Amino acid sequence: MSNSVLIVAAGRGHRLGGEIPKQFLPIGGVSSLRRSVEAFLALDAIDLLRVVIHPDDQHLCEQALAGLDDRRLLAPVHGGSTRAESVRLGLESFAGTNTRKVLVHDAARPFVPASVIEAVLEALNEAEGAFAALPVVDALWSAQGNHAIAPVSREGLWRAQTPQGFHFDRILAAHRDHAGEAHDDVAVARTAGMEVTIVEGAEANFKITTAADLDRAEAEVTRLQQASPKQDYQ
Numbered sequence: 001m002s003n004s005v006l007i008v009a010a011g012r013g014h015r016l017g018g019e020i021p022k023q024f025l026p027i028g029g030v031s032s033l034r035r036s037v038e039a040f041l042a043l044d045a046i047d048l049l050r051v052v053i054h055p056d057d058q059h060l061c062e063q064a065l066a067g068l069d070d071r072r073l074l075a076p077v078h079g080g081s082t083r084a085e086s087v088r089l090g091l092e093s094f095a096g097t098n099t100r101k102v103l104v105h106d107a108a109r110p111f112v113p114a115s116v117i118e119a120v121l122e123a124l125n126e127a128e129g130a131f132a133a134l135p136v137v138d139a140l141w142s143a144q145g146n147h148a149i150a151p152v153s154r155e156g157l158w159r160a161q162t163p164q165g166f167h168f169d170r171i172l173a174a175h176r177d178h179a180g181e182a183h184d185d186v187a188v189a190r191t192a193g194m195e196v197t198i199v200e201g202a203e204a205n206f207k208i209t210t211a212a213d214l215d216r217a218e219a220e221v222t223r224l225q226q227a228s229p230k231q232d233y234q
């Protein structure tokens, strides 16, 4: 039975803007998509990996993944106009394989640590779903415009990341039943009544959403190069 990975990369990156979708932009010379794919393929526990792309991005995807010679890397499939639709189409592409656990990861999270991926996989031995998240630590306020109104409890609040992992048959059925957009795949799973466990995410596993995140990503590459100068981050 396989552990399969879907890297969703069909978004348009409207909040960042620009001609080229953010997952294909170079960060220290290597795209976020390629960094995400390589992070999963570095693990022996991963059996299959598929990227979900926009139909217009076939060439960008080929460029981003050029030279990656790994039999576990399958041909990309096309996504949809919402993230939920892209995930569902990716999941459909694994029907007929012997996938038992599936991990869904944003191409826009290029620095996912191996320990986080392994923790999600491990949690799926006990739970139908598991995902990486970090607890909210800052004080929270509700506001109207920039006028503070009232404090809000941070108790029990988590910041969701990916990977989000699930027992394959259950999450495929949940996505087929789910109408419209979803907060994330945990929301789809919870709507279907699945039990979902939280495992500890990582600050480095941030999502590139805005221009400030791209700057942060460049800084992260510099930090990684300094921590491990022999590695080729280009």
Ligand SMILES: Nc1ccn([C@@H]2O[C@H](COP(=O)(O)OP(=O)(O)OP(=O)(O)O)[C@@H](O)[C@H]2O)c(=O)n1
Binding pocket: 008, 009, 010, 011, 012, 013, 014, 015, 016, 023, 052, 079, 080, 081, 082, 083, 084, 086, 087, 105, 106, 107, 108, 109, 207, 208, 209
């Ligand atoms: N229709 C979509 C929308 C999003 N994604 C993917 O889902 C991940 C997280 O989504 P987000 O950060 O919201 O990406 P975008 O939708 O591209 O960004 P924006 O909302 O700014 O347009 C990204 O890797 C993105 O490519 C996808 O595969 N298909």
Ligand SMILES: C[C@](O)(CO)[C@H](O)COP(=O)(O)O
Binding pocket: 106, 159, 160, 161, 162, 183, 184, 185, 207, 209
């Ligand atoms: C799936 C996700 O990355 C979890 O944090 C997130 O939901 C992506 O979309 P968002 O629109 O940036 O919240």
